[in-house]
Amino acid sequence: MNTLAPWTKYSRKTLEKAVKEVINRRAQVRIEDDIEPLFQTEIDTCRGVVLAIRMRDAQAVTNRFLFRSYTPYSEKKRRNAQSNVTPGLKNPHEGIRISLLKVALAGTAAPFYFGHYHTVLSIGQEQAARRVPTNIMNGTGISRAKTDRRKGKSHVPEGKSRYEFQDAGFSSANNPCNELYREIQSHHGDNMPVLVSIGTARPKEDFVGESPRTNIMRGLHQLGNPDEVHENLDIEKDDGKYSYHRLNHEKGIKIEMDEWKPKKDGSATITKMRTEFDNWLKEAEVQGKFIECAEHLVRLRRVRMTTPRWERFALGQYFVCQVQNCPKDRDNQWLDRVDFENHLKREHGVEDYSDNLERALDTCRRIFNYRSRPESS
Numbered sequence: 001m002n003t004l005a006p007w008t009k010y011s012r013k014t015l016e017k018a019v020k021e022v023i024n025r026r027a028q029v030r031i032e033d034d035i036e037p038l039f040q041t042e043i044d045t046c047r048g049v050v051l052a053i054r055m056r057d058a059q060a061v062t063n064r065f066l067f068r069s070y071t072p073y074s075e076k077k078r079r080n081a082q083s084n085v086t087p088g089l090k091n092p093h094e095g096i097r098i099s100l101l102k103v104a105l106a107g108t109a110a111p112f113y114f115g116h117y118h119t120v121l122s123i124g125q126e127q128a129a130r131r132v133p134t135n136i137m138n139g140t141g142i143s144r145a146k147t148d149r150r151k152g153k154s155h156v157p158e159g160k161s162r163y164e165f166q167d168a169g170f171s172s173a174n175n176p177c178n179e180l181y182r183e184i185q186s187h188h189g190d191n192m193p194v195l196v197s198i199g200t201a202r203p204k205e206d207f208v209g210e211s212p213r214t215n216i217m218r219g220l221h222q223l224g225n226p227d228e229v230h231e232n233l234d235i236e237k238d239d240g241k242y243s244y245h246r247l248n249h250e251k252g253i254k255i256e257m258d259e260w261k262p263k264k265d266g267s268a269t270i271t272k273m274r275t276e277f278d279n280w281l282k283e284a285e286v287q288g289k290f291i292e293c294a295e296h297l298v299r300l301r302r303v304r305m306t307t308p309r310w311e312r313f314a315l316g317q318y319f320v321c322q323v324q325n326c327p328k329d330r331d332n333q334w335l336d337r338v339d340f341e342n343h344l345k346r347e348h349g350v351e352d353y354s355d356n357l358e359r360a361l362d363t364c365r366r367i368f369n370y371r372s373r374p375e376s377s
């Protein structure tokens with residue numbers, strides 16, 4: 001029984017508007033995105049992983065749900081070799097090709113603040129394949145449609161299902177490092193990954209008293225405690241399976257999660273955060289941690305920048321063919337330098353680009369333009 005009223009402190013509509021505004025500024029719309037930008041990145045690149053909690057029938061059953069910007073390795077394996085899924089992978093057939101907006105809303109569905117997020121997603125391909133073929137209405141199709149009508153809900157199309165999500169911050173997955181490590185392991189086996197965990201300067205609270213509010217706050221605080229995962233990773237790093245860097249203000253800063261003072265521009269809250277951060281950064285031990293972590297990451301970056309995918313990954317690079325006599329009129333964008341080079345060589349004559357391939361590549365090259373937030377007047 002769900003005894004908590006569906007009251008929320010903030011409007012989901014306002015959150016949705018804010019998220020859309022950021023997506024419009026920051027996301028690059030690609031041909032494969034259809035209507036709205038997807039969370040998915042190009043093959044063999046990765047934007048990231050978002051962890052949410054999937055609710056079932058409004059019960060807080062903690063089913064962790066991973067949104068991935070890539071196709072899980074085991075998924076590829078299954079397609080190629082019809083083999084089984086690597087055990088331990090979370091929802092490998094769901095959460096793929098989802099819009100950025102849906103992923104952002106599922107990951108921020110904080111109870112009490114914005115409420116749970118309800119949406120309709122395509123069900124996993126493996127599940128879909130197992131379904132009895134249907135000419136629209138038979139078997140489960142009919143019974144589900146009837147049930148939906150009884151509940152006054154709209155019909156969910158074949159191959160899709162309803163999902164209800166909650167922000168993973170309100171669970172022990174508030175620190176997603178462990179989940180991420182498991183994911184890396186299942187994809188890359190024994191490769192030693194670097195885990196950089198950035199904390200949120202969460203204070204170690206003592207909730208004194210037994211009032212209902214205090215009890216709820218204490219419960220939520222305990223539930224979202226990131227230290228347990230951190231401590232485990234910190235101990236197990238000595239086994240040499242991964243490198244681990246944790247950057248966090250251990251004592252914590254006393255700022256409520258939704259503090260924003262004064263309401264007009266939040267300037268007092270921002271100043272408080274900046275001052276606390278600057279003071280923390282001056283500590284010798286913290287400086288040392290930053291240098292150690294940076295050296296490690298720069299070393300890896302230098303190796304990665306020698307790979308062909310680097311420019312696409314780091315600069316959002318793409319090519320638009322502007323060479324004369326191009327046989328393509330609409331579909332004239334390439335994300336990969338080699339693919340674009342092949343287009344020039346195969347579909348153009350050398351006279352189209354005056355036999356100067358490098359110059360043509362340079363002229364047609366575009367990089368992602370970061371659009372910052374317009375200054376409020």
Ligand SMILES: [Zn+2]
Pocket residue numbers: 321322323325326327328343344347348
């Ligand atoms: Zn062309």
